[in-house]
Amino acid sequence: MTDEIVVVEGDGIGKEVVPAAVSVLDAVGDFEFVAAEAGDAVKERTGEALPQETYDVVADADATLFGAAGETAADVILPLRTAVDSFVNVRPAKAYPGVNALRPETDLVFLRENTEGVYSGHEDRLSADLSTLTRVVTTSASERLAEFACDYAPDGFQVAHKANVMRETDGRFRDAVVSVAEERGVETEEVLMDAFATRVCLDPTQFDVVVCPNLAGDVLSDLAAGLVGGLGLLPSANIGPDNALFEPVHGTAPDIAGEGVANPSATILSAAMLLEHLGYEDEGAAVREAVESTLAEGPRTADLGGDASTEAVTQAVIDRLD
Amino acid sequence: MTDEIVVVEGDGIGKEVVPAAVSVLDAVGDFEFVAAEAGDAVKERTGEALPQETYDVVADADATLFGAAGETAADVILPLRTAVDSFVNVRPAKAYPGVNALRPETDLVFLRENTEGVYSGHEDRLSADLSTLTRVVTTSASERLAEFACDYAPDGFQVAHKANVMRETDGRFRDAVVSVAEERGVETEEVLMDAFATRVCLDPTQFDVVVCPNLAGDVLSDLAAGLVGGLGLLPSANIGPDNALFEPVHGTAPDIAGEGVANPSATILSAAMLLEHLGYEDEGAAVREAVESTLAEGPRTADLGGDASTEAVTQAVIDRLD
Ligand SMILES: CC(C)[C@H](C(=O)O)[C@@H](O)C(=O)O
Numbered sequence: 304m305t306d307e308i309v310v311v312e313g314d315g316i317g318k319e320v321v322p323a324a325v326s327v328l329d330a331v332g333d334f335e336f337v338a339a340e341a342g343d344a345v346k347e348r349t350g351e352a353l354p355q356e357t358y359d360v361v362a363d364a365d366a367t368l369f370g371a372a373g374e375t376a377a378d379v380i381l382p383l384r385t386a387v388d389s390f391v392n393v394r395p396a397k398a399y400p401g402v403n404a405l406r407p408e409t410d411l412v413f414l415r416e417n418t419e420g421v422y423s424g425h426e427d428r429l430s431a432d433l434s435t436l437t438r439v440v441t442t443s444a445s446e447r448l449a450e451f452a453c454d455y456a457p458d459g460f461q462v463a464h465k466a467n468v469m470r471e472t473d474g475r476f477r478d479a480v481v482s483v484a485e486e487r488g489v490e491t492e493e494v495l496m497d498a499f500a501t502r503v504c505l506d507p508t509q510f511d512v513v514v515c516p517n518l519a520g521d522v523l524s525d526l527a528a529g530l531v532g533g534l535g536l537l538p539s540a541n542i543g544p545d546n547a548l549f550e551p552v553h554g555t556a557p558d559i560a561g562e563g564v565a566n567p568s569a570t571i572l573s574a575a576m577l578l579e580h581l582g583y584e585d586e587g588a589a590v591r592e593a594v595e596s597t598l599a600e601g602p603r604t605a606d607l608g609g610d611a612s613t614e615a616v617t618q619a620v621i622d623r624l625d
Numbered sequence: 626m627t628d629e630i631v632v633v634e635g636d637g638i639g640k641e642v643v644p645a646a647v648s649v650l651d652a653v654g655d656f657e658f659v660a661a662e663a664g665d666a667v668k669e670r671t672g673e674a675l676p677q678e679t680y681d682v683v684a685d686a687d688a689t690l691f692g693a694a695g696e697t698a699a700d701v702i703l704p705l706r707t708a709v710d711s712f713v714n715v716r717p718a719k720a721y722p723g724v725n726a727l728r729p730e731t732d733l734v735f736l737r738e739n740t741e742g743v744y745s746g747h748e749d750r751l752s753a754d755l756s757t758l759t760r761v762v763t764t765s766a767s768e769r770l771a772e773f774a775c776d777y778a779p780d781g782f783q784v785a786h787k788a789n790v791m792r793e794t795d796g797r798f799r800d801a802v803v804s805v806a807e808e809r810g811v812e813t814e815e816v817l818m819d820a821f822a823t824r825v826c827l828d829p830t831q832f833d834v835v836v837c838p839n840l841a842g843d844v845l846s847d848l849a850a851g852l853v854g855g856l857g858l859l860p861s862a863n864i865g866p867d868n869a870l871f872e873p874v875h876g877t878a879p880d881i882a883g884e885g886v887a888n889p890s891a892t893i894l895s896a897a898m899l900l901e902h903l904g905y906e907d908e909g910a911a912v913r914e915a916v917e918s919t920l921a922e923g924p925r926t927a928d929l930g931g932d933a934s935t936e937a938v939t940q941a942v943i944d945r946l947d
Pocket residue numbers: 376377380381521552789790819
């Protein structure tokens with residue numbers, strides 16, 4: 304049976320890097336691609352950034368490859384994460400040979416809780432002066448994340464939180480994660496999220512797999528992106544129980560959109576995660592290696608100091624697959 | 626009239642770096658020092674990390690110099706910030722010549738909202754599975770911070786937030802800050818807190834004064850600490866309308882406490898901020914310059930690759946004041 308992959312290009316360079324990644328997928332397997340729309344352009348045309356059709360097709364797909372959305376990013380990606388019932392956002396942040404990185408020894412994976420925290424979306428305007436947001440933490444979501452973390456990192460992981468201030472909510476998160484890990488015999492180390500921010504700059508090799516609440520994962524993984532040389536190289540996977548959505552961590556890059564010079568690496572690496580998720584371990588590893596050797600040897604796009612086009616880099620990756 | 630300065634050493638290296646800073650203050654002015662207790666040791670003895678007496682004397686003082694507290698840090702510092710009605714935490718993060726920094730060009734000041742956000746402390750255990758935290762944002766607190774920011778940075782500042790997700794609360798924060806700045810004719814630039822984390826690593830000179838909600842300020846200033854070489858050099862000021870509390874950003878450093886080798890620079894720089902706050906601009910500037918030239922020329926403590934004692938470094942700072 305052919306796997307069905309939904310493809311949502313979105314806006315800006317999404318329209319360039321997603322087709323690049325699709326051509327790489329095409330080179331390693333036999334997939335049925337189903338295009339769906341979301342983002343600023345769709346909103347302008349139809350009034351809705353995320354059409355119900357797109358939500359439905361993503362919810363039903365085996366996997367989705369998403370590019371980026373512009374102003375409407377939150378309106379698109381947060382519901383799409385819900386569409387795949389994604390309880391964990393897997394965000395590797397790795398420095399690659401050949402890429403100028405502030406900390407070339409960085410090799411981290413963030414396992415970000417993907418359903419709750421401040422993203423739960425309950426906000427109220429209680430008076431002319433005061434608004435509140437209800438931050439939600441459940442033991443069940445924390446345990447589900449912890450089970451995933453134990454499978455992903457059986458040799459142990461770090462848990463970043465702010466339970467010294469958010470005692471009840473991050474305390475619940477921490478207790479749930481640590482107790483699942485204890486039951487499973489997996490070692491954990493706790494670190495306050497602010498201390499993590501300092502320590503990861505001083506020595507990123509202190510950490511490897513970092514489990515954290517939703518917003519902590521958002522900010523700390525972007526920090527790690529800074530250590531490896533920017534967002535242009537970071538893939539991510541939103542994993543649900545029977546479904547998943549893969550996306551580069553970067554945005555639409557409006558300054559270079561339409562010029563055919565965007566770096567497709569993050570999206571191709573996201574496609575490699577997609578392949579592994581669908582069970583194509585060898586193909587996923589091959590794509591990742593092809594991207595890594597292209598980063599090391601070139602050709603390179605302008606963000607990495609080269610002058611190659613998106614297409615030339617993509618072709619170089621495909622050529623290395625043979 | 627002699628200014629009264631309350632001195633709270635706290636635990637660990639607080640007992641070493643605070644006396645160091647007091648001897649510097651003694652060298653430049655005529656102050657009445659009033660000792661007060663807080664922290665783990667007091668809790669062990671009396672059951673309370675922050676005795677009511679300490680709270681009261683801090684609330685009544687012209688200024689307080691605080692060291693650090695151990696396990697009880699949150700129980701001590703959060704109420705003490707309330708005691709001085711502190712609406713802003715001023716956190717400079719600057720790389721100094723002579724100190725090994727990941728980004729030597731870093732020169733930032735964070736103006737952190739100091740009363741609300743997730744620090745408002747309202748948490749509820751709603752069921753066996755679910756806890757909530759009520760994040761509070763008011764226009765009044767945001768405006769008070771913005772007025773301070775306009776005085777502090779009349780040439781403009783950045784506003785970091787996550788209003789694309791926390792639309793109502795961080796939206797309120799952003800709108801209040803930006804509209805005060807507009808009225809005052811001060812330029813602002815907005816940046817999402819996750820994007821800030823990446824961008825500050827890639828090029829910290831893009832930013833100078835960064836206004837942010839409470840937890841964002843906590844994490845992003847600790848990130849900047851990582852760029853300048855660690856927490857050992859970062860002072861801070863908790864400013865209230867008629868009162869203020871000054872503290873190094875670092876903690877109690879239990880690994881080296883009691884050995885007389887702690888780096889007193891962050892606390893002495895906090896004392897310099899205290900001097901300026903009390904109107905001793907020249908003395909404050911002189912102390913800061915003395916610390917900077919000691920960092921550049923030595924002697925240095927072990928954390929900076931030297932082997933000088935806390936006392937020797939403090940004496941070197943005092944000698945440079947003459
Ligand atoms: C666009 C935004 C809602 C999103 C988030 O905060 O999760 C983005 O920053 C990310 O990290 O994927």
